[in-house]
Amino acid sequence: MREVFQQELREVQDRLVETAELVADSIEKATRAFNRSDVTLAEEVIADDYRIDQLTVALDELAITILARQQPVARDLRIVVSALRISASLERMGDMSTHISQLARYRYPDKVVLKSLRPTFAELGRLDVEIARKLVELLRTEDVVLAEEIRNEDDKVDALHLHVFDKVLGATWKGEAVETVDVTLASRYHERFADHAVSIAKKVQYLVTGDWDPEKSAP
Amino acid sequence: MREVFQQELREVQDRLVETAELVADSIEKATRAFNRSDVTLAEEVIADDYRIDQLTVALDELAITILARQQPVARDLRIVVSALRISASLERMGDMSTHISQLARYRYPDKVVLKSLRPTFAELGRLDVEIARKLVELLRTEDVVLAEEIRNEDDKVDALHLHVFDKVLGATWKGEAVETVDVTLASRYHERFADHAVSIAKKVQYLVTGDWDPEKSAP
Numbered sequence: 001m002r003e004v005f006q007q008e009l010r011e012v013q014d015r016l017v018e019t020a021e022l023v024a025d026s027i028e029k030a031t032r033a034f035n036r037s038d039v040t041l042a043e044e045v046i047a048d049d050y051r052i053d054q055l056t057v058a059l060d061e062l063a064i065t066i067l068a069r070q071q072p073v074a075r076d077l078r079i080v081v082s083a084l085r086i087s088a089s090l091e092r093m094g095d096m097s098t099h100i101s102q103l104a105r106y107r108y109p110d111k112v113v114l115k116s117l118r119p120t121f122a123e124l125g126r127l128d129v130e131i132a133r134k135l136v137e138l139l140r141t142e143d144v145v146l147a148e149e150i151r152n153e154d155d156k157v158d159a160l161h162l163h164v165f166d167k168v169l170g171a172t173w174k175g176e177a178v179e180t181v182d183v184t185l186a187s188r189y190h191e192r193f194a195d196h197a198v199s200i201a202k203k204v205q206y207l208v209t210g211d212w213d214p215e216k217s218a219p
Numbered sequence: 220m221r222e223v224f225q226q227e228l229r230e231v232q233d234r235l236v237e238t239a240e241l242v243a244d245s246i247e248k249a250t251r252a253f254n255r256s257d258v259t260l261a262e263e264v265i266a267d268d269y270r271i272d273q274l275t276v277a278l279d280e281l282a283i284t285i286l287a288r289q290q291p292v293a294r295d296l297r298i299v300v301s302a303l304r305i306s307a308s309l310e311r312m313g314d315m316s317t318h319i320s321q322l323a324r325y326r327y328p329d330k331v332v333l334k335s336l337r338p339t340f341a342e343l344g345r346l347d348v349e350i351a352r353k354l355v356e357l358l359r360t361e362d363v364v365l366a367e368e369i370r371n372e373d374d375k376v377d378a379l380h381l382h383v384f385d386k387v388l389g390a391t392w393k394g395e396a397v398e399t400v401d402v403t404l405a406s407r408y409h410e411r412f413a414d415h416a417v418s419i420a421k422k423v424q425y426l427v428t429g430d431w432d433p434e435k436s437a438p
Binding site (some may be wrong): 084 | 283286287290292293296297300303304307384387388392394396397399400403404407
């Protein structure tokens with residue numbers, strides 16, 4: 001029974017990695033579509049999001065089946081519950097890629113972002129992609145150094161997110177309302193994407209180290 | 220054992236209701252603070268959010284303890300897993316109240332919303348509060364008619380959310396960038412609040428009716 005359980009846990013982990021890979025691909029394409037006004041790529045991201053949704057639904061069903069069949073307790077139970085939560089966060093990360101792509105599609109053939117903010121969004125996109133790739137590696141290797149790196153990159157994302165608002169609310173901002181709306185939402189989506197990655201990283205870190213502060217966040 | 224389990228499930232339900240009540244209070248105060256520029260009330264919402272967070276963390280721990288001790292299967296298992304998910308959504312709803320309150324606080328003593336959009340935000344606030352109150356009743360009574368009503372109100376919220384963008388992107392919009400940013404975010408927060416309520420309503424509906432489409436959303 002124990003061996004079956006270990007095998008099923010490996011299956012859960014493999015599927016989390018697979019889903020995270022799709023999420024990393026989606027944010028890479030979404031940010032490229034956004035920064036280059038590539039409507040074809042944007043539509044590809046939007047059309048492909050159902051695959052992430054399907055994988056997470058299947059993963060949830062697998063986790064529930066394991067809970068029912070294996071009746072895990074203690075740490076094993078927390079691993080399965082965490083998988084459910086990681087799955088939910090991955091699903092939301094896919095949604096953020098979709099939202100970023102939708103902005104690119106709505107404004108096509110115009111670029112979403114005014115020149116003065118393009119380097120900021122290029123960097124936000126680069127960081128989100130890097131965070132997503134590190135998340136894949138973290139889920140695969142459980143190397144908690146990666147969790148720390150993800151948190152650090154998220155701090156950079158937060159700083160850039162604030163920088164966007166400084167810029168938009170500053171005296172030199174020349175954007176029309178449409179540009180103001182778009183960069184506000186786009187910046188928020190980039191920031192939320194990274195937040196979800198941090199929330200997953202914390203869960204993995206907890207599972208690996210057992211270092212858990214329930215006041216801070218739930219596993 | 221069965222009786223203990225039923226008692227523990229009632230405890231879970233009671234705590235979900237209690238948390239939902241706090242969330243309903245928080246959105247009521249947040250939208251009032253937002254629409255009337257009441258900075259004291261805004262700060263109260265922000266300061267009180269930790270109570271919602273604490274309740275959801277404790278609820279999660281209870282659910283995990285029940286999984287470990289009672290080893291539920293089939294429908295019972297899905298009830299407990301759903302409780303974990305409902306708890307996560309309630310926690311996010313509290314965050315949305317906090318975000319709405321923060322907008323009121325940042326702009327104080329100014330109002331966040333220009334005159335032309337005030338009736339829209341008054342209605343968005345009214346709908347979010349109504350949805351939150353219905354959610355409390357739904358969790359308490361499991362009367363699925365309420366789930367349907369919540370979905371209908373959410374449709375109204377979505378329509379108003381689109382109306383905000385029509386207004387902001389229209390020729391008559393006179394807002395500065397700061398007002399454009401604020402109404403964009405405020406509208407998004409109101410809309411997300413209602414979305415989370417719908418996601419909870421679907422889970423309750425599923426648990427009561429057993430009518431479940433895994434392709435649509437996870438329990």
